[in-house]
Amino acid sequence: MRSLKKKGSNEKSEKKPEIATIREAFDSLRKSTDFVFYKKEHGKVPYVISYFSSIVDAEVIHQYILPNLLEISDLEELKSKIPIEEIIDVTSPKDLTERLPSGYVYIYFTDSDHHGVLIPAMKNENRSISPPEVEFSVVGPKESFVESLETNIYLIRKRLPIDSLRVEKITIGDLSNTKVAYLYIEDIADEENVNTLKQRLDEIDFDAIGDTAYISQIIADNQRSPFPQILDTERPDRVATALAEGKLAILVDRSPHALIGPTTFNESISTFEDYLLNWYAASFIRIVRIASIAFSILITPIYVATLTYHYELIPKDLLATLITSRRAIPLPPILEALFLELTIELLREAGARLPTKVGQTIGIVGGIVIGTASVEAGLTSNVLLIMVALAALASFTTPTYQFGNTIRLIRFPFLLFAHAWGLIGIVLCFSFLAGHLLQLTSLGRPYLEPFYPTRVRDLKDTIIRLPFSKLSRRPVHNHPEQKKRFSPKDEKVHRDIDE
């Protein structure tokens, strides 16, 4: 973490030799082959126009810039004629080196010794807003973020059309010059949280920010932890409701994801859909989800532990099935389990790297053919095959992709501990995990809240989600400045039958 933070402000200047004049800057830019530069003599005054052809929008040049250039004779006139705002006078070579590569067009009159203007004409090629893929839900809005910061902010603003929604921007990354925006609702979000986030973002010193995931990993409280400490989502509706709870959101230009913090363990295993369904159904699905996460982590270790050490535990009727299924297998349970687990991981990874259609085929072929074949070849028992397949299935229920990966990973230490000390090993490993989670924080706020530190009020929206009428307070976890969402009506009149 330390290496990514700023070491000193003067370090930046050491990287490049200073470009002294505009002409020099211009010459250095010309080295790229997509740099276009030509002189036009047919207008009133001859001028030079230059830009990076790959990043500017040709339409802008041909429609707005070139026609107007024919009739003008000085820069002031140019600025007033061309219907584009934000035309910049070039004053230093730095203006050139910074703006040209990001899509500005540079125009100067030949007699002005390189003194010209920069006109923004960047290409704006974006995906249109499409339905969410990772966090798909049957009901609810079908919008997800796209790779444009402005569009993403628009998606949130239209859900929270209030004046207190603050959007603050900073630029991060010496090479990528990524625009990062963080959002919060001023009267609700805790000031301390905002300051923490601000400080963390300011401290980032990384050359090229590729995506929100970079930010989320760099500003994580504990980078050694396998757990994602900031939630990422592709749903603007989820971000908007999180902001309304007093959380903070981070958007990164060119990334179709948003980050939400401070987050909790509980949030990683809940989806936005939980709020769209009836609370009974939502609670039921949450319980199923939690159970399947536990199942997916623990079932193979328990298999290894009982088959290696605790034969007494196995019910007598199951014993026959287990023993007959393992009769011809030369591998001890741990190798058998590792073999299958790794096969599943392999299938998953291969499926993820291949194009969708091929991926599906690989999944089916791998699942059926390899599974059946390895049972028949006597490499694994069919009981374990069922368990591993179920565990894999269960691990897909984790709603956030990043968290799902963590679940995939932490199964392996459990397996090794189970092999070493049976059930006690599993408990040992679990204690380690518990100790780790207890110490984990997200933007300085405890990760396990509201379970520990116990916040009885927040427990209303954890394993079960109570109806909205009961969720009158914002989660204490976020330390919201305004604690109440709404004032519940004091008491509903309980009417007797037929009154």
Add this chain to the structure above:
Amino acid sequence: MTTIPDRLKVSPFFSFYLIQAIQIGVGILGFQRVLTKAVGNDAWMSIILGGIGVHVIIWMMYQILNKQNGDITDVHRVLFGKWIGSGFSILLIIYFCLLTITILRSYIEVVQVWMFPGIRISLFSLVILIIVFYIVNGGLRTVTGMAVLGVVLPAYLLFSLFYPLKYAFFENLLPIFDHSMIDILKSTKDVSLSVLGFETLLFYYPFFKEPKKSQKWAHLGSASTIFIYLLVMIISIAYFSEEQLIRNIWATLTMLKIVQLPFVERIEYVAISSWLFVILPNLCLAMWSASRGAKRVFKKKQRSLLVVLLLLVCAGSCVLKTREQIEMISDFTAEIGFYFIFGYIPFLFLFSSIFYRMKGRKSA
């Protein structure tokens, strides 16, 4: 006396878990034997009496600490001066280390006898102590979290007590007062031994956000412990015949052998494994207190002191080999603990009240 930053403090509510987590430990797996030897089927009465005693002591501890508004090392320094006070504190630290060794080694013994006869004591102790280090390293907040887990997670085992009820003969409880009141009073000593450890309160008291408010929860925690002990004792008396109970070293575990579930044939193995959740907060809390005390006395970094103490404990647990040795060390610790709780704390209580009265008079 030293101020503790707010972000390290815990809510007073957690004293419930802190007290209960350390009072329930390896003791509850086999406390019935000694009690039955002494008072037979009246053992449940000594548990109630012992429980009342524990409550009185908790009250006294709060009285002592409330006056001082610091931990026990502050109390010692103020009452006895720097040198003698530190001496007392060091004795307390040694006692907590002994307690840790006893708990750890007794648990390993259970594992050895019931699950893995061939387990390496040194390695197993080391691994457990590494976890203890990892948790204590996170500070009292993490330790408290572990205490909450240690109370909540193994709670499912209470349901397994339902199964022995099918084989219970409650007429074993009759006749009441088969033994003299004096015998019953004497045996309360054995009760207090199994709930030892709550004196760690003397160290974590200043870590509560509003220490005085935590007293209510501490009493509640202790009461719930006594209730669980009482429940287990009554069921044991009904489930076993008297001599059987005297013969069984781990009567609670033996009782679990009767449980019949469709998916697990023998729940006692699961119980022993999950008992680690109960043991860990015990160890963590005792080691936290010991290292905290050492920090206050020696003015060194708590982390390095913790490592030293853990190494001592590990060595101690490896040295003990036979059942007799383990019994000896646990009896020894229990004896010290008993006199500490029922001798030293009342003394301290009286001394401090007189001290403060005198002081008050002087200043007036």
Add this chain to the structure above:
Amino acid sequence: MRKVIFLLISIMFLTGCVEQKIIDDINIMSAVGYDARDDGEVKGTIVIPVYKADKSISNESFMSVAKVSKEINRQSQMKSADPLENGGIEVVLFGKELAERGVYEITDTFERDAAIGSRLYMAVVDGKADEVLEKNLGNLGTGAYLNTLFEHNMRHRELPRSNLHLFMYSYYSKVKDSFLPYVKLTGNKVKIIGIALFKGDKAVDYLNDSDMFFFKALMENFRNGAYTFKVGEDYVTTYNITTKRKYEIEDPLTQPKVKLRVKLEAHIREYSGETLDPKVIDLAGKSLEEQINKRSEELLKRFQDKGIDPIGIGVLAKTQTRNFDPEKWNETYPNATFEVSSKVLITETGVIE
């Protein structure tokens, strides 16, 4: 921290793990039998289920002779290809001769062993235990067959509950004696033929299966069970019997008077006569009451004569006496008088009027 975790994992795997018992590499014992030999030695039979590839289960048995029962396990290990593990024992059988010689040495081993469950069934065999265990009984293996045999008979039929825990409970209790089911090999099946009553750890008396019903009624409150009895010339079979019993004792230390009240509810399902009219039902109830009174009293007297107390009359006496002295109770027990009264209620008579 990473270093610590690395260290942890490496030491864990370098120094190896604890003793492994991988389920297909061990032989899980399912039933054990002990017989007395004339020279005072004990012959032990150990049965393990053998799981075949076609999913059928057969048995394999190991027999060894040794001075003490504890030695048998060791002797058998020497014959077994895979280590024999005793954590799965479901049933222990004692030959009649051994049961009369005393079984404490064996049951103590079982109680002491943490791997063995308390729900273990034990029984006395009329004849030799090894004859039973040599047979291939049931299609899930001999151990499973015997286990389910005892289980369903105790839960739904007239066999009173007994297992290792209850046996040891009574053994150590100074005021109660233990009993075990009494079985016999008949052809390819094992039949429960009664109850073996113990004094201490020695079998001293055997009840036949017609006494079993009354014995269970004396022992415990139960549901389910059937009993056939004669009403006049015809036979009536009652099902779904629910009994409740209540003991009272007076003057336990001098001249004990034991009063037993039995309440019984039953359905009649079979009747060999013509019509089952209210008169017959009434008669059947009366006749059952009489039988219960008579047979129970007989049983109690029989126990008294043998000097045993499987019902736990002594427990009753103990609950009413402070500083109870078992020695003194043993002296007064033979003087006790019994009085049984019963009440029978026939609740249903099947689907046909």
